[in-house]
Amino acid sequence: MQNEYDLVIIGSGAGGAPIAHELARKGKSVLMLEKGPLILPQYQATTGVSGFRRDEALSTGAEKILRLDVANKGMPYYSSHVEPDLNDEPHIYRRADGSDDATIEGYTAQVVGGGTQLYGGVSLRFTPRDLTLAQWNNRPGAALDGDPNDEVRRAARDWPFPYATLEPYYAKAETLVGINGEVANQRKPFTSGDKYQKPLAYNPISEHVKAGMDALGMPHYRTPLAVITEDHAPSGRKGPQPGEAAKTAYVNRYGDPMGFKSSTWVSLLSPIKDLPNFTLLPNCTVTHLSSDGARIARVHFLAPDGTPREVSGRTVIVACSAIESVRLLKLSADIDRTGFAPRINQDGNGMLGAYFLTHCFGGASALVSSPERYDKSETLDSDFASDFCHADEFLAAQRIWAGAVIYNNTSDRALPLALARNYGSRDLDTIWQGFNQATELVSDALDAFLDHSFGRGLSITFMANQVPVKSNRIELHPSVKDKWGRPVAYIIKDYHSHDVALMNKLSGVCRDILVRGGVTVDIGSGAVFGKDELARCANHILGGARFGTDRTDSVLDPDCRAWGFDNLYVTDGCFMPTSGGANPTLTIQANSFRVADILASRI
Amino acid sequence: MQTEPLDHTGVLNLAGKYLARRADAPVADYAEPWRFPVVDSHHAGNDPDLNRVTFVWRAGGGDDRRPVAVVGTFDSLWDATPLEPVLFDGQPTLYRAATVLIRKGQAHIYKFLVDGQAMADPINPQRVVLDNGVEWSRLFTEQCAISVSFESWELAILARLTNEILPLTGDDAQRFMDLYYFTADKRARETAFHQAFRLEQPIGAVNFIDKLVAREERHRLGDYKVCLKLIADVLRSRFPGMAPADVSKDAYQDLYQQMAQGKVDGWDTSRYQSPNFFLQLLRRHTYTGAFSHPKYGGNAGAAGWAWLEHRFRGPKDASCFNWERAIEPPIGASADYVA
Numbered sequence: 001m002q003n004e005y006d007l008v009i010i011g012s013g014a015g016g017a018p019i020a021h022e023l024a025r026k027g028k029s030v031l032m033l034e035k036g037p038l039i040l041p042q043y044q045a046t047t048g049v050s051g052f053r054r055d056e057a058l059s060t061g062a063e064k065i066l067r068l069d070v071a072n073k074g075m076p077y078y079s080s081h082v083e084p085d086l087n088d089e090p091h092i093y094r095r096a097d098g099s100d101d102a103t104i105e106g107y108t109a110q111v112v113g114g115g116t117q118l119y120g121g122v123s124l125r126f127t128p129r130d131l132t133l134a135q136w137n138n139r140p141g142a143a144l145d146g147d148p149n150d151e152v153r154r155a156a157r158d159w160p161f162p163y164a165t166l167e168p169y170y171a172k173a174e175t176l177v178g179i180n181g182e183v184a185n186q187r188k189p190f191t192s193g194d195k196y197q198k199p200l201a202y203n204p205i206s207e208h209v210k211a212g213m214d215a216l217g218m219p220h221y222r223t224p225l226a227v228i229t230e231d232h233a234p235s236g237r238k239g240p241q242p243g244e245a246a247k248t249a250y251v252n253r254y255g256d257p258m259g260f261k262s263s264t265w266v267s268l269l270s271p272i273k274d275l276p277n278f279t280l281l282p283n284c285t286v287t288h289l290s291s292d293g294a295r296i297a298r299v300h301f302l303a304p305d306g307t308p309r310e311v312s313g314r315t316v317i318v319a320c321s322a323i324e325s326v327r328l329l330k331l332s333a334d335i336d337r338t339g340f341a342p343r344i345n346q347d348g349n350g351m352l353g354a355y356f357l358t359h360c361f362g363g364a365s366a367l368v369s370s371p372e373r374y375d376k377s378e379t380l381d382s383d384f385a386s387d388f389c390h391a392d393e394f395l396a397a398q399r400i401w402a403g404a405v406i407y408n409n410t411s412d413r414a415l416p417l418a419l420a421r422n423y424g425s426r427d428l429d430t431i432w433q434g435f436n437q438a439t440e441l442v443s444d445a446l447d448a449f450l451d452h453s454f455g456r457g458l459s460i461t462f463m464a465n466q467v468p469v470k471s472n473r474i475e476l477h478p479s480v481k482d483k484w485g486r487p488v489a490y491i492i493k494d495y496h497s498h499d500v501a502l503m504n505k506l507s508g509v510c511r512d513i514l515v516r517g518g519v520t521v522d523i524g525s526g527a528v529f530g531k532d533e534l535a536r537c538a539n540h541i542l543g544g545a546r547f548g549t550d551r552t553d554s555v556l557d558p559d560c561r562a563w564g565f566d567n568l569y570v571t572d573g574c575f576m577p578t579s580g581g582a583n584p585t586l587t588i589q590a591n592s593f594r595v596a597d598i599l600a601s602r603i
Numbered sequence: 604m605q606t607e608p609l610d611h612t613g614v615l616n617l618a619g620k621y622l623a624r625r626a627d628a629p630v631a632d633y634a635e636p637w638r639f640p641v642v643d644s645h646h647a648g649n650d651p652d653l654n655r656v657t658f659v660w661r662a663g664g665g666d667d668r669r670p671v672a673v674v675g676t677f678d679s680l681w682d683a684t685p686l687e688p689v690l691f692d693g694q695p696t697l698y699r700a701a702t703v704l705i706r707k708g709q710a711h712i713y714k715f716l717v718d719g720q721a722m723a724d725p726i727n728p729q730r731v732v733l734d735n736g737v738e739w740s741r742l743f744t745e746q747c748a749i750s751v752s753f754e755s756w757e758l759a760i761l762a763r764l765t766n767e768i769l770p771l772t773g774d775d776a777q778r779f780m781d782l783y784y785f786t787a788d789k790r791a792r793e794t795a796f797h798q799a800f801r802l803e804q805p806i807g808a809v810n811f812i813d814k815l816v817a818r819e820e821r822h823r824l825g826d827y828k829v830c831l832k833l834i835a836d837v838l839r840s841r842f843p844g845m846a847p848a849d850v851s852k853d854a855y856q857d858l859y860q861q862m863a864q865g866k867v868d869g870w871d872t873s874r875y876q877s878p879n880f881f882l883q884l885l886r887r888h889t890y891t892g893a894f895s896h897p898k899y900g901g902n903a904g905a906a907g908w909a910w911l912e913h914r915f916r917g918p919k920d921a922s923c924f925n926w927e928r929a930i931e932p933p934i935g936a937s938a939d940y941v942a
């Protein structure tokens with residue numbers, strides 16, 4: 001390892017990898033520090049076997065017991081092999097009753113590739129309207145449900161650039177990452193052309209979704225998924241042979257041993273891994289940054305055995321996933337209260353950590369009726385999506401502030417352990433709970449339960465913009481520390497009353513799709529949160545260091561550079577001022593490609 | 604013993620997460636120490652019957668350069684295998700490690716020799732005390748059918764309890780299992796894939812639990828030890844003169860119902876508060892054992908998955924769980940995936 005690099009990038013996921021890819025290929029010296037392990041796909045592993053497996057016990061592991069001094073102390077939790085051990089590094093959230101719980105929600109994954117190793121791969125663009133919600137909600141005659149104090153209009157923000165600026169970078173991300181999908185019927189201009197690989201045949205259970213959307217006049221398209229279905233030249237990956245071999249149901253929440261899923265490791269970092277000017281150090285946790293005036297002078301990290309080290313970068317990129325990036329910046333401010341702190345906090349304007357966002361999300365779920373039953377293990381994560389609820393006319397008619405994508409999940413409840421451990425559970429923190437309590441499901445009754453549900457589950461999800469609220473925020477927890485003795489992230493958030501109104505409407509649409517598609521057995525729908533589940537993030541961890549044109553109203557400038565520093569950029573999901581009506585990763589990647597171009601001209 | 608080339612990043616991938624912590628942190632603070640020694644797949648060499656087992660040592664500090672070696676029953680006991688420094692960025696770390704190949708289906712005891720001094724592995728919580736009072740560390744490899752947690756009377760009661768939980772005692776399921784194991788046995792001879800199964804233990808769920816509470820859910824071993832004893836006591840008092848594992852199916856059904864209701868006549872709540880809690884634990888473990896990957900010691904020969912496929916068919920008898928195509932040979936039939 002050298003002492004100084006052109007670029008030090010912290011975090012190897014969606015926000016960090018595109019910049020490494022671009023600037024290493026332009027000959028800049030790049031060091032990437034990643035807290036998690038380097039897990040190779042089978043074709044790269046020296047032992048011939050990948051550390052990712054088609055094994056349900058890896059995605060949701062054995063029981064562990066929370067030992068921390070929090071309200072849910074003593075409770076079990078079940079994390080994956082690339083999620084942190086909660087006793088070592090928890091996230092804490094404030095419950096509705098004011099008590100503090102540790103949660104596994106709010107982590108993406110800690111591994112080279114970050115959340116893109118485990119993600120479902122749903123890779124949607126945001127719409128032009130998603131980036132102009134202030135304009136839209138301040139139009140004459142705008143009216144919203146569930147917003148008695150007229151707050152949403154004032155909370156809405158436009159992005160500092162229009163969709164047209166991002167469009168070529170969406171195309172670049174789609175090309176380089178490797179995504180299959182369909183352009184027709186998407187409500188976003190694909191000015192740079194169609195870069196998708198061909199989608200695979202959909203699972204026949206999704207015919208119901210198609211029928212339901214058709215009956216409601218909702219134009220649909222095959223959900224863009226970051227899984228290659230054929231050879232992918234930019235990353236040198238061989239596609240599945242035949243393409244159908246990629247369909248296994250070990251997709252969402254699983255790293256892909258074959259490397260068909262387009263994690264940032266296989267798609268963006270592998271192609272540069274042998275360049276002499278690129279260094280990746282996995283298993284290294286960055287503890288803080290230190291500054292000298294307006295320059296980040298040193299990046300401090302712990303080697304895999306805990307030995308402290310430091311390095312400097314002429315430019316430093318923070319991309320640890322939103323909660324952890326905010327935490328890293330706040331920890332750095334805590335250590336240097338007169339230098340780093342006033343610069344990142346911009347003399348105490350309270351913006352760092354504020355406006356934390358996830359999505360408004362939820363949907364509907366039911367079972368197809370007997371004798372129908374499908375092999376749900378032959379699937380990727382989703383088959384059909386619709387932008388119907390993105391149309392301006394829909395927003396105006398429904399009196400909601402922003403639009404949403406709706407898509408079906410195909411792989412949920414596809415495998416036997418998932419069927420049981422998700423039974424009656426509401427989130428990652430309540431896995432197995434419903435099944436455990438249903439002690440009557442044994443022997444013949446267990447057989448009947450399986451007969452009822454095996455190969456029959458179908459669910460539809462919406463992903464909508466959450467209203468940005470300043471009090472939704474990430475702080476450092478006052479007492480709980482990680483294994484190194486550093487304060488952990490404290491998640492404080494709730495939904496706005498308009499969010500609740502919006503979620504009720506959109507879950508109704510999801511329900512209608514199922515009903516019109518003829519799927520009604522055990523139907524349930526709603527927002528996927530209750531008052532007690534404020535931790536829920538849908539794995540979408542956004543905001544907290546938003547960008548904007550007004551430094552008093554943002555942490556980052558439009559180039560994702562921290563207002564108070566010359567050489568500090570933050571490029572994971574925390575830059576988002578609004579969360580978009582779609583899953584965020586493709587937008588994080590596209591924005592990072594945009595920032596990479598800016599950096600290329602600066603360094 | 605002959606060691607495999609060390610996969611330095613592979614060791615750091617686990618050590619960085621589970622072992623790295625402040626120098627003053629007590630050993631008891633390790634997260635998931637059961638992951639050590641690391642038992643993993645071995646693919647090179649086309650012998651699917653071997654596991655890679657990696658022993659890991661963490662030095663107290665950078666100045667601790669004492670040599671470390673491992674001795675164990677997987678090798679001739681007088682032959683010590685030295686652990687070598689694990690490198691990060693070309694430099695030695697606090698970790699030392701060695702990887703050896705051990706057959707699947709085995710259990711072994713071992714010790715570290717630190718500067719010639721024998722001691723149990725300070726990370727791995729699995730220990731056994733031999734008759735002579737000496738403490739050793741223990742490991743077992745994948746698909747291990749040797750019981751390591753339970754005595755035979757405990758296994759027998761567990762077999763009855765798991766039978767009550769799984770829907771595999773009906774005639775159709777029994778016929779299917781008999782046929783499946785008959786053919787699996789034939790296949791076993793052909794592919795050198797073997798997995799011990801005992802038909803009195805429905806598809807190895809008991810064996811799975813035996814392994815789970817030795818390792819991943821070691822914190823639950825005590826629950827089993829206390830509750831199996833309590834159950835034996837209850838059944839003995841209900842059916843004097845009979846072995847608890849031999850009482851009727853009705854007796855087990857009654858017991859199950861009472862445990863589910865949280866009220867079992869004769870259950871000493873001063874020894875274990877909630878029979879319902881134990882039942883929930885047992886049920887989760889049993890289900891998991893029946894349908895987890897066979898390497899964990901249950902779902903013997905993938906019979907659990909095969910049964911699901913057989914039992915839950917679509918219209919026109921279509922398969923609705925073609926599990927084999929995604930799973931590695933010899934358990935499954937994936938054309939390209941190995942594990």
Ligand SMILES: Cc1cc2nc3c(=O)[nH]c(=O)nc-3n(C[C@H](O)[C@H](O)[C@H](O)COP(=O)(O)OP(=O)(O)OC[C@H]3O[C@@H](n4cnc5c(N)ncnc54)[C@H](O)[C@@H]3O)c2cc1C
Nearest residue numbers: 011013014015035108114115120121122286572573583585
């Ligand atoms: C199960 C699951 C399913 C998902 N499905 C989808 C989907 O279908 N579509 C979609 O768009 N999104 C999905 N997501 C979300 C997606 O993973 C994230 O949006 C995306 O990865 C976020 O990118 P990021 O750069 O912000 O963070 P990440 O990609 O998570 O990268 C952050 C990286 O920083 C590392 N890091 C953190 N702290 C430090 C530190 N102190 N020092 C060094 N490194 C550090 C982390 O280990 C991690 O590797 C899913 C996520 C999960 C977990």
